Amino acid sequence: MTQADAGHTLLEMRDITKTFPGVKALSGVTLTVRRGEVHAICGENGAGKSTLMKVLSGVHPHGTYEGEIRFEGKECRYRSIRDSEADGIVIIHQELALSPYLSIAENIFLGNERAQRGIIDWNLTNAEAARLLARVGLAERPDTKVQTLGVGKQQLVEIAKALSKDVRLLILDEPTAALNDEDSGHLLDLIRSLRAQHITCIIISHKLNEIAAIADSTTILRDGQTVETLAMHGAEPVSEERIIRGMVGRSLDQRFPDHTPSIGEEVFRLQDWTVHHPVDGSRVVVDHANLVVRAGEIVGIAGLMGAGRTELAMSVFGRSWGTRISGTAYVRGKPVDVSTVGRAISAGLAYASEDRKRFGLNLIDDIKHNTTAAALGKVSRSGVLDQAREYKVAETFRRRLGTKTPTVDAVVGKLSGGNQQKVVLSRWMFTDPEVLILDEPTRGIDVGAKYEIYTHINALADAGKGVIVISSELPELLGLCDRIYALSQGVLTGEVPRAEASQEVLMRYMTKEKEVARR
């Protein structure tokens, strides 16, 4: 980077406000990126990072947001990703978008084929691809199928693809979240070398050590607003603590029902629980997790995106996620078999998924059938259903949880998020479990319904159940849980009782690096 080039503003986003029905995702966000710098954006889950990048790249077209975007001095009114790519703004999403059965070269030039009158020039394609691969430091032949590459190498192909489009601003969304340490290191080196080639980068990351290592400036978002932009190489070096303070600096303003826990004996324990990635079997996703839940206790699991929260829960619940799972689960002190969902339910476990539409409910069926789905044995005799009992059960839970619906014959897909979540809770309460794992129990639910859900969670604990709550909203965990575990990259890095818990403390554990944690 020549010093003369640096300092000029490449991108300016001013007063960006983006409203979704009912929610203000961004309000008056300002972002200024200088030419040739690596600019990090960080913030909690839901702070608005991805929305901001979608506004920039034209996924949310001009006119659907307020504010102004200036790129290289001129105002931009992108209507689609094509428009922003034409200006050299390329975004690489966390979920890579490569076609697995096509070759590297085919992927690089997909939609941008090296062709004359519709006939592809394969020699030119492969030659150019080889040149791009050399630039990103990927030693693979251009005709290699992308399917055979690991995630790290696929990421490099994505970057090569971006370079092929004459990129001037490269946006990387959580680029290292799915990578192992070696691949992450390689990627960071590549970003440095791209900087030397005058390519400006925006990097969205949860890994604060990486940000500290690579970023020239860091913009922190919180609740859809810009908190501050830190110059990383100023007179005073910016610490991870400093970034964390910016990310969480908000008071507990949500309201939670009062609850005095009465905590009894241990109901659930997980020992040395280790899970590997189902596709990349060498990647450890949950690493020797040990946790304990007592009767009447609400235990939180905090972790940033990709930390392995859902993976941990689903692997325990009948090995629904992951391969090469090892470790032992104990219910009331006895080791239990949780190798299938059926066995996990029999052992006294319940798991309510974070994505109730995809993994929770049969949306085309009614409330009563969804309520009894996990415990049909309780409403049947030798395989024959007692429909009158089924009605009664569904009706009982409808009343107890206050599900708003005229009858339990209503189709679940038409209920609101809060009422759907109550149906999910009904289902798992009816199985009468010892331990309930609630994954993002209030996601997509309005504030009033959240309060109700919290009340029911408290009631479950008071009934002597052990409750595990997974949430990406720290205030929710702080308001609800008696004890909180922090998960960082598959490792339980900390265990904090309610009295000592704060967002700063949790965030410190949540961003703790693997090596430190393993010590």
Next chain:
Amino acid sequence: MSEPVPAGGTGLDTQPGLETAQTPRATEDVAKRTNLREYGILGALIIIVLLFQVLTGGKLLQPDNVASLIQQNAYVMILAIGMVMVIVAGHIDLSVGSIVAFIGGVLAIAMVNWNLPWLLAVILGLAVGVAVGAWQGFWVAYVGVPAFIVTLAGMLVFRGLAIIIVGETIAGLPSGFVAISNGGLLGLLGYAGVLDVFTLVIGALAIAAFVAGQLRTRRTLRAHDLMVEPRGAFLAKLVVIGLLIAFFTWVLAASAIGMPYVLVIVAVLILAYAFLMNRTVFGRHIYAIGGNVHAAVLSGVNVRRVNFRIFVNMGLLAAIAAVVTTSRAGAGIASAGVNYELDAIAAAFIGGTAVSGGVGKVSGAIVGALIMGVLNMGLSIMSVNPAWQQAIKGLVLLAAVAFDLLNKRKVAGA
């Protein structure tokens, strides 16, 4: 795992129609709509019957034509029952026509070449059907090969096996076996004029059972404060369906064979499978898998086992269809059952089974099968060219499914 959508999608917290649904007026509308969906297909059947009654100059509903309508279409109804289950679970079965031919061959060889008593041969045939179903179920459920591929393979394999074991035709089946699809219960309780009393008694019992069942259901719904149809609609339904059964009984009682044996078989199967789908854990699991397989897995449903059993069951029903078909023809024929799978699939879809799975009823598929059967029969009586018959059936299938989709879209938009 993923960052929450800042808003939109899951953030929407609206309850379309729920506030208004609590007013009596709206509740009535919902009930009407449900009725329309449920009875629309039945109405279509009645209209088609009346249409052909007129077009054929009254020949369609002549007693002997009604009896042979049932005998000729029993195989579609039997296969459609299994096909509904397969499709509701999100699969398809293309092999049933070939399985019918293969098991028909087994039946014929058992009776003609091995001289087995026909009842024993039938039991052997059913056992082979179960084995064939288990074979296909294994590949679908435990290996994970899509049912489309497994049953496409099955279609080729079993057609080939049928030709290998049968050659072309094995004739000379015992008369007891042939009677299954060609005879009926006649004169058991004597005659009242030209009418068979036994058939009349069965018809009366059927009406009584239907009315009693409907009343019981209505009482149960009432007891749980659930939506019931308005009294008028309910009574109209009882009267219309009662009259239909009565008319049908009267026609059959005047036929040359009385109550066809196959009608007894089909009726038992309909009742048994309607019960299986509505009232048993197995049936519920089928709907759960078709509705949302991920949710079913996470609710502890053993999806593999359920899928396996669905195909075993389909094999069994294909074997029953083979018995009926072989009996009707009086011979094992290698080329029997061609396009039966398509008839069954069409019947299921005409009867309101959802293409995407999760929705479908045995009764609907039966009505769908009858629509196809009446079309066949009526067009044959009118001596319409078979090529045209095929084309017309195709258009009816297309129209039925398109109508269902449009209807659903309207309901969703309402």
